[in-house]
Amino acid sequence: MENEKLSLPNYNIPEDIQNVVAITTLDRLYNWGRRSSVWPLMFGLACCAIEMIAAQTARYDMARFGMEVMRPTPRQADMMLVSGTVTKKMLPSIVRLYNQMPEPKYVVAMGACASSGGPFKEGYNVVAGIDKFLPVDVYIPGCPPTPQALIAGLIKLQEKIDKQSIKTVRWYDKNKADSNYVPMPILGPDLIDVRRNEEYKKAAATKESAS
Amino acid sequence: MTAPASTQTVDLAARFPESVTADTRPGFAGFIVKKENLLEVATAIRDEFGYDLLTAVTGVDYLAENKMEVVYHAYKTTGGPGLIFRVQVERADPVEVPSVTGIWLGAEYQEREAWDLMGIKFSGHPDLRRILMWEGFEGHPLRKDWKEAFFEEEVKPFKSRWPDGQHTYAEFKNPFRDNLSFPENFDPEKYEPENEKDLYASLENHTLKGEGGLKTDQIVVNMGPHHPSTHGVLRVAVTLEGETIMGLKPVMGYLHRNHDKIGERNTYLQIIPYTDRLDYFNSMSNNFGYCTTVEKLMKIPVAERAEYIRVIMAELSRIQNHLIFIGMLMNDLGTMYTPSLYAFEERELILDIFEAVSGARMMCNYFRFGGVVRDIPDDVLQKIKDLVVERIPAKTDEMERFLNDNEVLMGRLKGIHVINAEDAIKYSVTGPVLRAAGIPYDLRRADPYSIYDRFDFDVAVRYNGDLLDNYLIRFDEIRQSLRIVEQALKGMPQGPINSQKPAYQVRVPAGEAYGRIESPKGELAFYIVSNGKPNPYRYHVRPASFVNMTAIEHICRGSKIQDFVALLAMLDIVMGELDR
Ligand code: SF4
Numbered sequence: 001m002e003n004e005k006l007s008l009p010n011y012n013i014p015e016d017i018q019n020v021v022a023i024t025t026l027d028r029l030y031n032w033g034r035r036s037s038v039w040p041l042m043f044g045l046a047c048c049a050i051e052m053i054a055a056q057t058a059r060y061d062m063a064r065f066g067m068e069v070m071r072p073t074p075r076q077a078d079m080m081l082v083s084g085t086v087t088k089k090m091l092p093s094i095v096r097l098y099n100q101m102p103e104p105k106y107v108v109a110m111g112a113c114a115s116s117g118g119p120f121k122e123g124y125n126v127v128a129g130i131d132k133f134l135p136v137d138v139y140i141p142g143c144p145p146t147p148q149a150l151i152a153g154l155i156k157l158q159e160k161i162d163k164q165s166i167k168t169v170r171w172y173d174k175n176k177a178d179s180n181y182v183p184m185p186i187l188g189p190d191l192i193d194v195r196r197n198e199e200y201k202k203a204a205a206t207k208e209s210a211s
Numbered sequence: 212m213t214a215p216a217s218t219q220t221v222d223l224a225a226r227f228p229e230s231v232t233a234d235t236r237p238g239f240a241g242f243i244v245k246k247e248n249l250l251e252v253a254t255a256i257r258d259e260f261g262y263d264l265l266t267a268v269t270g271v272d273y274l275a276e277n278k279m280e281v282v283y284h285a286y287k288t289t290g291g292p293g294l295i296f297r298v299q300v301e302r303a304d305p306v307e308v309p310s311v312t313g314i315w316l317g318a319e320y321q322e323r324e325a326w327d328l329m330g331i332k333f334s335g336h337p338d339l340r341r342i343l344m345w346e347g348f349e350g351h352p353l354r355k356d357w358k359e360a361f362f363e364e365e366v367k368p369f370k371s372r373w374p375d376g377q378h379t380y381a382e383f384k385n386p387f388r389d390n391l392s393f394p395e396n397f398d399p400e401k402y403e404p405e406n407e408k409d410l411y412a413s414l415e416n417h418t419l420k421g422e423g424g425l426k427t428d429q430i431v432v433n434m435g436p437h438h439p440s441t442h443g444v445l446r447v448a449v450t451l452e453g454e455t456i457m458g459l460k461p462v463m464g465y466l467h468r469n470h471d472k473i474g475e476r477n478t479y480l481q482i483i484p485y486t487d488r489l490d491y492f493n494s495m496s497n498n499f500g501y502c503t504t505v506e507k508l509m510k511i512p513v514a515e516r517a518e519y520i521r522v523i524m525a526e527l528s529r530i531q532n533h534l535i536f537i538g539m540l541m542n543d544l545g546t547m548y549t550p551s552l553y554a555f556e557e558r559e560l561i562l563d564i565f566e567a568v569s570g571a572r573m574m575c576n577y578f579r580f581g582g583v584v585r586d587i588p589d590d591v592l593q594k595i596k597d598l599v600v601e602r603i604p605a606k607t608d609e610m611e612r613f614l615n616d617n618e619v620l621m622g623r624l625k626g627i628h629v630i631n632a633e634d635a636i637k638y639s640v641t642g643p644v645l646r647a648a649g650i651p652y653d654l655r656r657a658d659p660y661s662i663y664d665r666f667d668f669d670v671a672v673r674y675n676g677d678l679l680d681n682y683l684i685r686f687d688e689i690r691q692s693l694r695i696v697e698q699a700l701k702g703m704p705q706g707p708i709n710s711q712k713p714a715y716q717v718r719v720p721a722g723e724a725y726g727r728i729e730s731p732k733g734e735l736a737f738y739i740v741s742n743g744k745p746n747p748y749r750y751h752v753r754p755a756s757f758v759n760m761t762a763i764e765h766i767c768r769g770s771k772i773q774d775f776v777a778l779l780a781m782l783d784i785v786m787g788e789l790d791r
Pocket of ligand 1: 047
């Protein structure tokens with residue numbers, strides 16, 4: 001497993017100090033620190049947010065996994081938990097929040113709505129999944145996912161963090177500095193994703209002839 | 212028993228023979244008012260006939276008849292059945308109807324919604340802008356000839372999405388391969404966004420002017436849509452002078468999930484799970500309101516045992532809602548987390564009961580037309596009993612003891628005025644906020660539905676209309692709800708839990724119905740027009756949060772910015788219901 005390779009330094013400790021010294025990799029240490037203090041953005045969109053709050057409270061207690069420090073400002077957050085229906089009207093704000101988060105940052109799509117539009121997919125104001133705009137790390141199914149499911153999803157995220165290596169992660173790579181920047185969508189006659197302008201133009205020009 | 216909302220106690224047509232006719236369509240009630248005379252008639256309805264509370268204003272688009280209709284439901288705060296009157300105009304884009312905001316201020320946001328979603332222009336409206344969608348959006352979505360980008364068929368159930376064993380995606384049917392629709396030859400690069408000029412212009416128009424003396428600068432602050440104390444994705448643009456709020460405009464629609472439009476495509480049964488997601492704290496109450504309305508249309512009775520189950524569930528829901536309200540209020544006031552942890556602990560126990568009866572913690576989908584979907588097992592009944600007799604009363608007392616002796620809390624709540632009785636009625640505010648202002652208007656008593664007339668309970672009422680009363684009245688209501696549940700548990704008979712056979716399709720005769728219940732947040736009502744088909748022709752939700760929000764400008768202007776979150780919290784809004 002990749003994870004094990006990252007954690008085992010492959011270095012022989014002389015026998016006489018084996019009980020005194022432990023050796024691990026920098027990756028392991030670095031990941032351990034990050035995975036145990038993932039600070040989520042305090043950010044609720046809809047019904048799923050209520051289950052997110054419930055997961056913070058006494059019975060489920062997300063603090064056991066180092067995730068209880070909800071940060072209302074994106075500048076201090078590591079993880080965006082998209083908890084609820086993403087509407088077109090809200091999307092520019094979500095993208096802005098995401099862009100304001102410092103690297104390393106993760107996105108967890110909680111619930112059917114954030115993953116795909118869910119029960120409201122057909123709605124005219126609904127974005128069919130946040131992954132159309134942001135890179136999602138973990139999807140949690142459910143409507144709403146129970147707090148247990150949410151915690152299971154977050155443990156998955158921790159497993160993902162465990163597999164990352166300091167040598168290859170994008171946020172230390174000078175050339176990839178802005179690789180995660182998402183251009184702001186615009187609210188026009190409908191939602192305009194500026195990355196797809198050309199496509200829209202083409203489709204709009206042929207729209208009449210097609211239908 | 213339930214008084215049908217259509218019972219007329221006044222004869223408007225006799226009073227205005229020239230301009231009012233009775234609505235004689237089968238299944239419909241009320242009066243049709245000529246557009247030119249609307250304001251005159253409406254004034255008489257309020258002043259002469261005493262219908263001081265305008266609860267709902269909404270539009271209906273009769274495409275086949277080339278007509279658009281605006282329906283008004285007015286009630287008396289002294290109780291009793293309501294009065295329905297409507298204006299019919301020829302269909303155009305846009306149609307024009309005079310605004311009744313001069314008579315009932317509570318119509319303001321509802322008329323904006325009708326403009327936004329149906330393209331009905333209300334002349335004389337003080338601030339007619341889009342409310343749920345953004346300015347610049349193309350079209351008015353609730354018109355019957357407007358189709359969403361993922362349009363498949365007029366109504367559900369849709370044809371198979373797996374024709375010939377091949378799966379198709381909604382995306383493939385759209386030229387933009389997404390949930391988008393742009394006008395023909397649209398060029399996104401040349402598009403100039405609106406940039407909310409209208410919002411700020413309107414904010415400026417509705418700002419108080421400073422009172423001479425020292426000249427100060429006003430600043431505009433935007434709170435939300437991402438803000439921890441706006442209870443979801445609400446945004447408020449505030450003009451401040453020092454610490455005083457001089458003007459404010461809420462911006463909503465950040466969670467507008469097109470409930471009405473999706474509802475009109477769904478079959479009656481399919482709507483029930485969607486109503487769960489309106490006020491997501493109280494899915495049981497939402498189910499209750501919706502099923503009551505459809506039952507009214509179908510004219511079917513509800514099984515006796517189910518009536519009791521319904522009341523128990525609705526009241527348990529109210530208890531946990533108010534507990535959360537108290538916890539969240541403390542969060543907003545700065546007692547971060549501890550009180551809300553106490554509240555959530557009790558809530559979990561109530562959710563356990565919901566889960567035991569319905570299978571889901573939050574989205575219960577438990578009610579059916581004529582009853583409920585599953586019976587309550589005896590051990591769950593015992594659990595409920597233990598909760599309402601022992602645990603929750605003790606915990607409520609404990610919470611009250613912990614909080615109400617706190618000087619800081621009292622200092623922040625006492626004497627901060629929210630709204631007085633007169634204004635609350637004018638702004639169509641309902642629920643605990645109205646009752647804290649001294650009006651004992653509770654639909655469980657004022658316009659009884661289900662079997663609430665069998666229980667002995669008091670309508671919680673307080674008289675100061677300040678933050679403290681608004682806060683304490685929640686404790687009163689918890690105690691009354693506990694009383695109701697206790698009695699319901701005692702009186703619950705054995706028997707079937709549904710008066711109907713389970714069915715995927717129900718037959719709903721043509722007509723209209725307006726069903727209202729006392730949800731924990733105020734009056735929750737559904738307005739449904741049926742044309743006899745398996746889907747509602749018009750489906751409209753009148754949520755308490757949305758209409759109560761109409762008063763927010765009035766409530767907050769002139770108060771201090773630090774009280775703003777507390778004032779907002781008192782309205783107990785929830786975005787799923789507010790934006791739908
Ligand atoms: S997935 Fe379900 S519970 Fe979550 S936001 Fe969407 S509708 Fe609400």
